[in-house]
Amino acid sequence: AQSVAQPEDQVNVAEGNPLTVKCTYSVSGNPYLFWYVQYPNRGLQFLLKYITGDNLVKGSYGFEAEFNKSQTSFHLKKPSALVSDSALYFCAVRDTAGGSQGNLIFGKGTKLSVKP
């Protein structure tokens, strides 16, 4: 079955330090991978995606993610965390079982807390 796992419910980082939010996936065929961020009482905002090409993809707000096919991972990273990065982060993979409909399978989310 296709799935996304975010093994950490919460990640705590000091401001200015690098951050990593982990994601692994299981999908048949070539994966389309996404990261979204959710601020309190807001909808999800698209951060970045991987479809093909370079394994390191850059997105909004200084975030990047590294696709690793052998480890079936797509970890989200940022070199220097900001307090304003504190939010809920979701990893998602496009469901390939449904043809071209493109609905997403989401992980349970990781709460990122950046302390000053």
Add this chain to the structure above:
Amino acid sequence: GAGVSQSPSNKVTEKGKDVELRCDPISGHTALYWYRQRLGQGLEFLIYFQGNSAPDKSGLPSDRFSAERTGESVSTLTIQRTQQEDSAVYLCASRPGLAGVEQYFGPGTRLTVT
């Protein structure tokens, strides 16, 4: 430009009542999705519309749930005879159709069934 909008932002209803949630997608987006987000959980896919094709209802949890979309515009999600387990945030997303892959989400409707 204008993003995906949803209304109401919050809805409190009594168990057994029907509710209707509305989604206005980004203009020109042919694909529209509804998801449910329970507290502390990821998003669960509910239903998908693509243009004038028959919707994919495979994610709807019961026959109390239904959704409609007129052409490529507004969609409504209806929950009949609401139950407490229906309490969640209902999120709508749209994308530009077959050419686009990322989905753009609305702010959601927080439904509380008392």
